[in-house]
Amino acid sequence: MQRVVVSGKVHQVGFRDFAIRKASALGVTGWVRNRTDGTVEILASGEEDAVASLVEACRAGPPLARVDHVEAYVEAGQPVKGFTKRFTA
Numbered sequence: 001m002q003r004v005v006v007s008g009k010v011h012q013v014g015f016r017d018f019a020i021r022k023a024s025a026l027g028v029t030g031w032v033r034n035r036t037d038g039t040v041e042i043l044a045s046g047e048e049d050a051v052a053s054l055v056e057a058c059r060a061g062p063p064l065a066r067v068d069h070v071e072a073y074v075e076a077g078q079p080v081k082g083f084t085k086r087f088t089a
Helices: 015-026 048-060
Strands: 002-009 029-034 040-045 066-074 083-085
Touching: 002 048, 015 029, 015 040, 015 048, 015 083, 040 048, 048 066
Parallel strands: 029 083
Antiparallel strands: 002 040, 002 066, 029 040
16 A cells, blocks of 8 residues: 655646546555645555556646656555545645
């Protein structure tokens, strides 16, 4: 499982919906949410290659986004079912 924090112009550009589409296509489970500091946070679980592909897709983001930095790190925990959008935290 990986926690990913994406910074740049990532709010109000469709980044969460982009992450949901990519995760679903890759078979990755988890969630995505905006954070009050202007970043987007993702918790992703699944096959290692699929999660890595999701992280790589986040480096580009959707067309209206400008990604400045992506921080990804391994996190312990139980995988969740599906891939959902969570409330801002």
